[in-house]
Amino acid sequence: MSRFKGGCKDSLAGFKVQTAEPTVPYGLLKAARKSGQLNLSGRGLKEGNFMLAHTYSTTKRPDLPLHDNQLSSLPSALGELQNLQQLRLSHNQLDSLPVEMCTLKNLRSLTLQQNLLENLPEDLGQLANLTELDASSNQLKSLPSSFGCLVSLQKVNLCHNQLSGLPDSLARLTNVKLLDCSDNQLTEIPESLSEMLALEQLYLRHNKLRFLPKLPAPALKELYVGNNQIEQLQTEQLSCLTAISLLELRNNKIKTVPEEITLLSTLTRLDLTNNDITSLPASLSLLPNLNVLLLEGNPLRGIRRDILSKGTSELLKYLRGRVKEEPDKTDGGDTxxxxxxxxxxxxxxxxxxxxxxxxxxxxxxxxxxxxxxxxxxxxxxxxxxxxxxxxxxxxxxxxxxxxxxxxxxxxxxxxxxxxxxxxxxxxxxxxxxxxxxxxxxxxxxxxxxxxxxxxxxxxxxxxxxxxxxxxxxxxxxxxxxxxxxxxxxxxxxxxxxxxxxxxxxxxxxxxxxxxxxxxxxxxxxxxxxxxxxxxxxxxxxxxxxxxxxxxxxx
Missing domain, CATH: 3.80.10.10 (Ribonuclease Inhibitor)
Structure with missing residues (x-):
C-alpha cells in the first residue's frame, strides 16, 4: 500500500492530484484497495486527476462514483480503467468528455446528468456493451452520428437538453425499452423510431410537437406527449398504436376526440387533461380495457359536471347509455x-x-x-x-x-x-x-x-x-x-x-x-x-x- 503514500510516482502518472495534501483521504484509498470499490461522490472535488489506476485495474466489477462534485474535466488516463462497468459523473461541471472514455469496452452504465455538456464524443458508439445512458439535464443540441452503434442500450434518458431533432440511426437501437426525450426542442419524431422493436416507454413531454408521432412500434405500451402543441388526433397515427396501454395527451390544444379512438383496444389509461375538447364520442365507452379517463380542464358541453366528478366508471357508463344499439341483421337472430x-x-x-x-x-x-x-x-x-x-x-x-x-x-x-x-x-x-x-x-x-x-x-x-x-x-x-x-x-x-x-x-x-x-x-x-x-x-x-x-x- 506504500504506493498510495507517494512513494511510487511513475505508476500514478496522470492520476495524482497536484496539491500538497491529497484530496482523497489515504484511509479511503486503503479501504478501496482491499474492496475494489472507491466512492468519491460528494467530496467537492475540482480536479480530474485522481489516484485510481491501481485501485481499479485488477477488479472485475468496479463502479466509479464521481457524482456530486465540482469536476470541470476528466483525465485521459480514465481510459486505463478497462474493468469499469459503471461510471457515475452526474452533478458536476463537465463541458466535455475525454475521447479515451470511449475505449472502456466493459462499460455498462454511464450517468452524465446535470453537467454542462454541449455534445457527446463522436466515438461514443464504441461503447458496444453500454446498456444504460443518462445524459439528461445538459446542453446537448444534437447526438453523434455513431449513437446508433450503441446496440446494447436498453434505457436512454436525454430529457432536459436542447435537441431539435433525433437521428434516424436511433432505429438501430432495437434493444431500447425506455427512451426519454422530454423537455427538448423537438418539432417532429422520425418514423424510423418504429424500428425500435423493443421500445415500450416513450417520453416526449414538453417539446414542440404539433402532431401525434406515427409510431407503429410493436411493443410500445406507454406514450407520453403532454405539454406539446398537438391540435388534432389523426386516424393514421392512432391506428399505429397497436399495443398501447397508456396514452398521455395532457396540456395540448386538442379540440376533438375522433371515433377512431376505439381502435386502441388495449388502452387502459387516457389522459386528456387541459385541452380544448368540447364533446366526447359515445363510442369511447366501447374501449374494453379503459379504466382511467382524465378530462379535467376541458370546456366539455353536454355532460353534467356531477357525472364528470364521479370518475371514469360513471362517465363511461353514461357514454354507454348514449351508444345507439344497432340491430343485428344476421340470420342468427338475437345477439x-x-x-x-x-x-x-x-x-x-x-x-x-x-x-x-x-x-x-x-x-x-x-x-x-x-x-x-x-x-x-x-x-x-x-x-x-x-x-x-x-x-x-x-x-x-x-x-x-x-x-x-x-x-x-x-x-x-x-x-x-x-x-x-x-x-x-x-x-x-x-x-x-x-x-x-x-x-x-x-x-x-x-x-x-x-x-x-x-x-x-x-x-x-x-x-x-x-x-x-x-x-x-x-x-x-x-x-x-x-x-x-x-x-x-x-x-x-x-x-x-x-x-x-x-x-x-x-x-x-x-x-x-x-x-x-x-x-x-x-x-x-x-x-x-x-x-x-x-x-x-x-x-x-x-x-x-x-x-x-x-x-x-x-
Missing part, C-alpha cells in the same frame, strides 16, 4: 340470450371484443350460463367488478390459454385462489376494494404479469410474492396497512416503473429505496413517516429519489 338471472350474454362482446363482462350486478356468483356462452372462445378480458363475490370464480381457468386481463375489483374477496395463477397469459389484474391480506405464492409463475392493483384491501405487509414476480411494471398498493418495504428485494424488479404506497402505515422510508432506478413514479404521501419531509415528497418522484440516495451512508 343476446336471456338468462334465468335476467343477465344477458353479450355475444358481440364475446366474439368481437373477446370480452366476458358481468359487472355492477351486486351478485354473489357468476351465472354458469355466462361461462357456457363463452365456451370455445379466446376470451382476453374478464370484468366481474362491483359484485359480491367472496372467491375467485373457478371457471376462469377455462380461458387460461388466452386470458390476459382480469377485473375483480369492488367485491368481497377474502383470499385469492391459487387457481388464478394458472392464467399464465395474464398481464393485468385488478383486485382493488376487496378484503385481501395476502396473495398466493404461486403468483410468481405469472411471468407476463405487468400490473396489479391492490388498493383498498387489508395488506399489513408488502406481499412477498410480488418481490418474486419479476415482470411487474406497476404495483398499486395504496390505502392498505403496509408498514415496511424491502428495497433490496424491490431492486430485483428491474421493470418496475410505478409504485403506489400512499396512505399506508410506513413509519420509515429506507434510503436504499432511491437505488430502485427503474421507478418513474413513487407515491408515498399519507404515511406517518417523519422523513423525508412532506415538502420533499410533494416535489415529485425525481426529487424524492434523489433525496433518498443522498441519505445512503457511504
Amino acid at each position: 343476446a340470450m336471456m338468462l334465468p338471472s335476467q343477465a344477458r350474454v353479450n355475444v358481440h362482446d364475446i366474439k368481437t371484443l373477446k370480452l366476458l363482462a358481468y359487472s355492477d350486478k351486486q351478485e354473489g356468483s357468476i351465472p354458469e350460463e355466462l361461462f357456457d356462452g363463452a365456451a370455445d372462445q379466446s376470451i382476453a378480458t374478464v370484468n366481474f367488478s362491483k359484485n359480491q363475490l367472496t372467491s375467485v370464480p373457478p371457471r376462469l381457468v377455462e380461458f387460461q390459454s388466452s386470458l390476459s386481463e382480469v377485473n375483480l375489483g369492488f367485491n368481497r374477496l377474502i383470499s385469492c385462489s391459487p387457481d388464478i395463477c394458472k392464467l399464465l397469459q395474464l398481464t393485468h389484474i385488478d383486485l382493488r376494494n376487496n378484503q385481501l391480506s395476502d396473495l398466493p405464492s404461486e403468483m410468481q409463475n405469472l411471468t407476463k404479469l405487468r400490473s396489479i392493483i391492490l388498493v383498498y384491501n387489508r395488506f399489513k405487509s408488502f406481499p412477498h410474492v410480488l418481490y418474486e414476480t419479476l415482470s411487474l411494471e406497476t404495483i398499486l398498493l395504496a390505502n392498505n396497512q403496509v408498514c415496511e418495504v424491502d428495497p433490496s428485494r424491490l431492486m430485483k424488479l428491474t421493470h418496475l416503473s410505478t409504485l403506489d404506497l400512499a396512505n399506508n402505515d410506513l413509519l420509515n422510508i429506507p434510503p436504499e429505496l432511491g437505488l430502485c432506478t427503474s421507478l418513474r413514479c413513487l407515491s408515498l404521501e399519507g404515511n406517518p413517516f417523519r422523513t423525508p419531509r412532506a415538502a420533499i415528497v410533494a416535489k415529485g418522484t425525481d426529487a424524492l429519489m434523489e433525496y433518498l440516495r443522498s441519505r445512503i451512508p457511504t
Whole structure:
C-alpha cells in the first residue's frame, strides 16, 4: 500500500492530484484497495486527476462514483480503467468528455446528468456493451452520428437538453425499452423510431410537437406527449398504436376526440387533461380495457359536471347509455340470450371484443350460463367488478390459454385462489376494494404479469410474492396497512416503473429505496413517516429519489 503514500510516482502518472495534501483521504484509498470499490461522490472535488489506476485495474466489477462534485474535466488516463462497468459523473461541471472514455469496452452504465455538456464524443458508439445512458439535464443540441452503434442500450434518458431533432440511426437501437426525450426542442419524431422493436416507454413531454408521432412500434405500451402543441388526433397515427396501454395527451390544444379512438383496444389509461375538447364520442365507452379517463380542464358541453366528478366508471357508463344499439341483421337472430338471472350474454362482446363482462350486478356468483356462452372462445378480458363475490370464480381457468386481463375489483374477496395463477397469459389484474391480506405464492409463475392493483384491501405487509414476480411494471398498493418495504428485494424488479404506497402505515422510508432506478413514479404521501419531509415528497418522484440516495451512508 506504500504506493498510495507517494512513494511510487511513475505508476500514478496522470492520476495524482497536484496539491500538497491529497484530496482523497489515504484511509479511503486503503479501504478501496482491499474492496475494489472507491466512492468519491460528494467530496467537492475540482480536479480530474485522481489516484485510481491501481485501485481499479485488477477488479472485475468496479463502479466509479464521481457524482456530486465540482469536476470541470476528466483525465485521459480514465481510459486505463478497462474493468469499469459503471461510471457515475452526474452533478458536476463537465463541458466535455475525454475521447479515451470511449475505449472502456466493459462499460455498462454511464450517468452524465446535470453537467454542462454541449455534445457527446463522436466515438461514443464504441461503447458496444453500454446498456444504460443518462445524459439528461445538459446542453446537448444534437447526438453523434455513431449513437446508433450503441446496440446494447436498453434505457436512454436525454430529457432536459436542447435537441431539435433525433437521428434516424436511433432505429438501430432495437434493444431500447425506455427512451426519454422530454423537455427538448423537438418539432417532429422520425418514423424510423418504429424500428425500435423493443421500445415500450416513450417520453416526449414538453417539446414542440404539433402532431401525434406515427409510431407503429410493436411493443410500445406507454406514450407520453403532454405539454406539446398537438391540435388534432389523426386516424393514421392512432391506428399505429397497436399495443398501447397508456396514452398521455395532457396540456395540448386538442379540440376533438375522433371515433377512431376505439381502435386502441388495449388502452387502459387516457389522459386528456387541459385541452380544448368540447364533446366526447359515445363510442369511447366501447374501449374494453379503459379504466382511467382524465378530462379535467376541458370546456366539455353536454355532460353534467356531477357525472364528470364521479370518475371514469360513471362517465363511461353514461357514454354507454348514449351508444345507439344497432340491430343485428344476421340470420342468427338475437345477439343476446336471456338468462334465468335476467343477465344477458353479450355475444358481440364475446366474439368481437373477446370480452366476458358481468359487472355492477351486486351478485354473489357468476351465472354458469355466462361461462357456457363463452365456451370455445379466446376470451382476453374478464370484468366481474362491483359484485359480491367472496372467491375467485373457478371457471376462469377455462380461458387460461388466452386470458390476459382480469377485473375483480369492488367485491368481497377474502383470499385469492391459487387457481388464478394458472392464467399464465395474464398481464393485468385488478383486485382493488376487496378484503385481501395476502396473495398466493404461486403468483410468481405469472411471468407476463405487468400490473396489479391492490388498493383498498387489508395488506399489513408488502406481499412477498410480488418481490418474486419479476415482470411487474406497476404495483398499486395504496390505502392498505403496509408498514415496511424491502428495497433490496424491490431492486430485483428491474421493470418496475410505478409504485403506489400512499396512505399506508410506513413509519420509515429506507434510503436504499432511491437505488430502485427503474421507478418513474413513487407515491408515498399519507404515511406517518417523519422523513423525508412532506415538502420533499410533494416535489415529485425525481426529487424524492434523489433525496433518498443522498441519505445512503457511504
